[in-house]
Amino acid sequence: MNHDLKAGEAIRHWQLGTTAEERFDVPDAPMKGEMDPFFFLTKHKNFIPHEYPCRTIFAEHYRGKRPDVRGAFTPARWWLPYGSPRLDLSGFWFRPTRLATWARTCVFVEKAGTAKVRLGTCGGAVLWLNGAEVGWMAPYSRNLEAKVEFDLPLEVGLNEITIFFDDLAERDARYFFQLDYLEGPTASVAVPVPIDGKVAGKIEAALEGMHFDRTAYFEGDITLLFAEPLPVDIAVNVTVEGDFMSTERFDYDFTLKAGEARLIIGPSENAPADFRHFRVTLKAAGFLASRSLGVEICHAGRQGDAPAALADRITETLDEISEFSERDTVRAFARLASGRGGADTDAMIEEILPSIVDCHDCADFSLVPLIWSRTVWGKDIGEKTRGRIGRLPGQDTNCRVRQAK
Template sequence: MTTGDNRLTYSPLPLRHQVINRWLLSGIFTRNVRFEPMTMEGDVNDWLIKGFSIHENPCRKEFVDQRRASVPELPFAAPPAPGDSVSLWGSEARWDLYFPWGNPRVEESGFYYVPTHMLRYGYTVIVSPTAHQAVFNLKTCGGVALWVNGRLVCDFTPFTRNIEQQTQVEVELQAGENTFVVCHEDLAERDTLYHFTLEYTGTESLEIRIPLTDSETAEAVLRMEEALGRAYFPKDNATDEEIRIVFEQPFSEKISFDVNYVSFFDGKYSMRRELEPGQQYLVLGHTDDFGIDYKYFELVTRIGQAAIRKPFGIELYNSRFQPRNSREMTVAERKRVALECVAELGIPNIHTAIAKLKTGGSPEQSREMILKGLVGIRERRDCADFYLIALFRFWRDYRDSGLFDEDFWAQIKDTILGFRYWIDEPGDDVMWFFSENHALLFHSCQLLAGQLFPDDVFVNSGETGVQRREKAERQLLEWFDRFFAEGLAEWNSNAYIPIDFLGLIQLHDLAELPALREKAKQAMDLLYFYMAAEAHEGYLTSTFGRSYEKELLGNHAAGTTSLIWVGYGVGNVNSTAFNVSVYLSDYEPPREYAGLTELKPEEELEFRLEQGKDGYAKLIHYRTRSFVLSSISDFRPGMKGYQEHVLHLALSPEAQVWVNHPGEIYPHGSGRPCFWAGNGCLPKVGQYKGLGVLLFDIDPAHDADYTHAYFPTHAFTRVEQRGSWFFGEREGAYAAVYAANGLELTQTGVNRGRELKSKGRRNIWLVRASDRQEYDTFEQFIDSVLNMPVDVSTDDLRVRLTDGTYGETSLSWQEPLVVNGETVSVKDCGVKGRLMRKERVASYK
């Protein structure tokens, strides 16, 4: 990259072609849109097998038809500059520089709770050394109109929700500067991939030039971009300490940052911070100032009119609510502590409002939280069912308390009567019905609403409360039949087990049909059995059917962590607000499962089970007192992935290892899959006890031509690299990671010291876990692994090795995992699984 004429000059990002990903962007204009209310249909779990795109909201067709009927116009005449304003739909935005941070796409993906028309403009200048006919690949999620030198050359409108489409565009490039303008738009429906990519397929050496205003210095912008690109948090978790971002080199002058921070279910907050001259640490605050949560901090600094933005993610935890004698406390005592933790630290919402009331908080403060929550339910924002479900307990406990006026209660009643409770009712919203957790909550809300207002008419369906209740009882009984037959379609998910509890606990406490109360208890008992059998030290570090970065990197803040702690006193308490109803219930998990949460040093526990439709998820969990290794066997190898997390090793909540093919090649993105959560292309996985094997065959069209492992060196006591092996030790537990194509530890940026990268689309990874029960010392473990005969071939994707403890092991793309001549398989285990707890076989002791 160079500078000149007060313009930023870049070479196109080399990928398969030259990617034009440096632009001035207008910011996103949005407007909520309404459509003809329609009904939908479909199986609630099929999308996990066939892909989420099998369910398309009717509103999308209406939007696309309207957009294709129009021809876009060039949105402005004069070239824009940073800080200039642009207007649309009665609102105004400013032009800003786009910094991709390694992303080949021009991306602003995000989450939108209601149907939202999004539109943004982009402007860039491409310098060509010669005049020639240039061919570009245009890829997009959304529709893109492209003007070059003032002429519309393309209006590409595929509008396939969250599925990238591609076309080729021929452009007459003149020698010298060429102006490119795009209009990029889409209909946002909850999780929304919103990006475009422009790839030059020719051989000329192009340049990208971004104009700046006179008040900016191109050199200063480039220096700041470089500094932010290399900045990092020292760890992925901050506990009872200052929160610091580290800059590799100090600045010679004071730098001011606007800091925006946000969590998954909360709004955006802002603060201002200063970095003094010569100081390498930007202090964002103390963990005492925040809840227990995974947060994204966006640093924004300005040079003239140019704003430079960079996101950073970290889990924040403070232990002031954590008792020292958790195991000795009763379940009721732990529930009280957890309730107080949510009341003080929870994200402001309806659940937190109830926690505040139950712990003596201000009724007026809770009233405001609930009224704000009602807005989202009335607008039928996605996930509205997560909050509506809490109102029925609130009505029961506080309707006659005298704390709130009649207008307040009338607003709650109107909200309940006006809601859309299922896909067979008309609607123009984008609420997601197609998953087991949402189905459970919608049916539970309908049941409890019908019970509460039996004689009232629900305006969206025209049915009475009695009719709603009868319908919901049928739906719920069918839901339970499927649940007990199939288990969790989104197996083990840290994100969604708490949401399942959110519905089940209301049925257990409030359903008038005895069969539903009993089935809800059985379901919660089964979920606690899973968690007790699979969690390590009280943290559900496991393979997941749905995963997010916030849970993978944030074990202390996960909803399951607090559920396990309340039930059995292991792990830690946190401020997850969705668990409030569990804390208020008299339900207690089975005491006999408490013994599963702790193993003796000489014990091992192996748990095999099948989950999902037709048992498609075949799971293996292997635990010792020191570590847990968990995986899903042979799950759709080579196919496009989503949020499936296929193998996980944990020595502690922080010292954990997993391998994936990144769904997007830059950290902290919004994709599903993203950088750490899920897989762009799924591997073939085999596991035998503490040994995991992964075979990758990556689609040639995918951006990421590598695979990587999360390996946080800061969380291990000792770390060693020996050739293609990486080793870590923590408190007598050992981890080893191998990649056939070699390993390189990332040394800069947000993944500094925590990413092991291995190049190549075809690769073989090994993960081996052990501890002092097997090897007296870390050195013995390293020597044994390095002396282990390993024969790998990335050409035909096969591996054969002889492990010092487990013996001869082989896996190939065509054949299953075989250990000492026996095929390792998960079959005939069912949703309750097969649990084996026994003495470990002596090895190198």
């Protein structure tokens, strides 16, 4: 895949390895510093002006030092930018987690010369050119980008650029890097692919313009429309996930025949409600490329008109959540409140308990309805499950939830 590269632009097309994840558990400790209620209004969005204990300990070991390079580059998929200058793998991790990823691309020049590039990331990164290490950076400032400039002595022809980058993820993590080509010889980006480069370009164009046939689904088939028909048969995987704390995940596999530009995923009536993320992965002869789209799914048609009386609206709400919501403590709460206790309700509680025992970030969102349920409807919860709630979160941590009497 070939793309022109102009001075001042970011190098945006990459091969990606898998992201290695490793828990970073530290001894319990109180957090230092006062909370600033106005930090969301600053220019540095999502930058918290103090460090959690896990970041303090991590920084003592790694900040300002050459990153701890782990593993080696093995291509697993391709990063296509869709207008973004960054290779961005940002996400949410419920426990402190060390992340590490390799990326590679090539720059082609007809005339040798020195290029100046600028590497930006929040974590750490090591940069190689044609197998020789050029430099590294290691600010490891949570969600606050730093930038460093490097000189790349480019040779005539293809020049391989490899980057290892890593960070500590604490719940919402901006995990990305951006490599800007500030100045240098006239160049183009040439990303190795296992298929004809023009076919790979068609796949990129199809994903670039991919969209749903509606802005929201109240009924009917969930349908993806591609920007243009694909020239070859394509294997398609669609992974459907919820937002934030959602634990539901659904995988569907399809084959899109050459010449087709429309994919029906399935009836929206059978899909879980809420705002859902659809990660669409196209595969052709070893070439994998993905893009995520989001859409709202609402079963308002099934629910019909809202009852006039408040009591009836409450009943309808409890019925809807009890039968169709995600399997979590909110659904268990609704089931207990509407007389639906039993083995399945107990199972919903049991499925969430491990995240509370493990002190996941945001586990308190599960804990509050659980405590209420245990207090008000404890007799409707099975003895075994009730006992596990009373022992939360175990004897090996300093955080404890006492059984409501």
